[in-house]
Amino acid sequence: MSTVAATQELRRLNAEQAATKKTVFGFWVYLMTDCVLFASLFATYAVLRNNTFGGPSGRQLFDLPNVLVETLILLTSSFTCGIAMLAAQRRNRQATLAWFGITFLLGLAFLALELTEFRHLVHDGNSWRRSGFLSAFFTLVATHGLHISIGLLWMVVLLVKTIRRGFSDSLLKRLQLLSMFWHFLDVIWIFIFTVVYLMGAIPV
């Protein structure tokens, strides 16, 4: 009797693992298509980056120390997200909530810095309407910012679920997808940091 039950339990676990693997792979495919979206925005930016239409160029506009702080904040949040997932895997609720909480606050800080930068640019008359360069800049960077906002919203939803109902297999799976999404956003930011901000600051 108990052997039969154990076999059934094992079979159920195996089926569950296979299903999780499929979901993770499906999400991975989505992330790769999102890369293609960002690639087209990067290509647009690269083509238009010198079309300033008599307006300011990146070198005159970008505040590099501020961008470095943004980058380090996002990088740290990617790291704390990984630590949070380790806590989730051993089903430690307190640690998971704490580390995801830190990740959330860092993400919020990043978003606040980015929005402040945008506000300054628009306030000084350098909005997306100023030139082709600025249109491409705002489209690329704000698309990333939009992804960050969606990630933060998703994080809140999952954290509330964790507090209310505790861990389940399906919640763990969703947290895993969220952490992949969050790492992916940091990967995209490496290229925004390098191509837009750093290369914008050197006269090539």
Place this chain on the structure above:
Amino acid sequence: MKTVVADHQREQAQLRTYVTGFVLSVGLTVAAYLLVTHRAFSAWTIAITIAILAVVQFMVQLIFFLHLGQDSKPRFKIGVFLFMLLIVLIIVVGSLWIMHSLNYRMDMSPQRIRDYMNAQVGL
């Protein structure tokens, strides 16, 4: 008991992976930043160097944070990833190539574009 110990060891290994990835990423980011702010080399040298640093950090984060290359045998993840890289290269390199060629053949120098657009504004 044995599985608990094994789990603990695996977690320690994973923690080390994240810490390594984080330290490497911070180092690469700061190095690229200092190269640009100090301007010790020519503009093109700096541009190419920071591009290489970005690609290295890209790989670091893929391996240490997104665990690419650790899936089991039919390696679909890597396959989709490589296909994505191909498409991305076609989009980016293709766009730059075509637009550069267009600029070259039509002599759309920034000055001429500006003159043309200013003339349009006056209409």
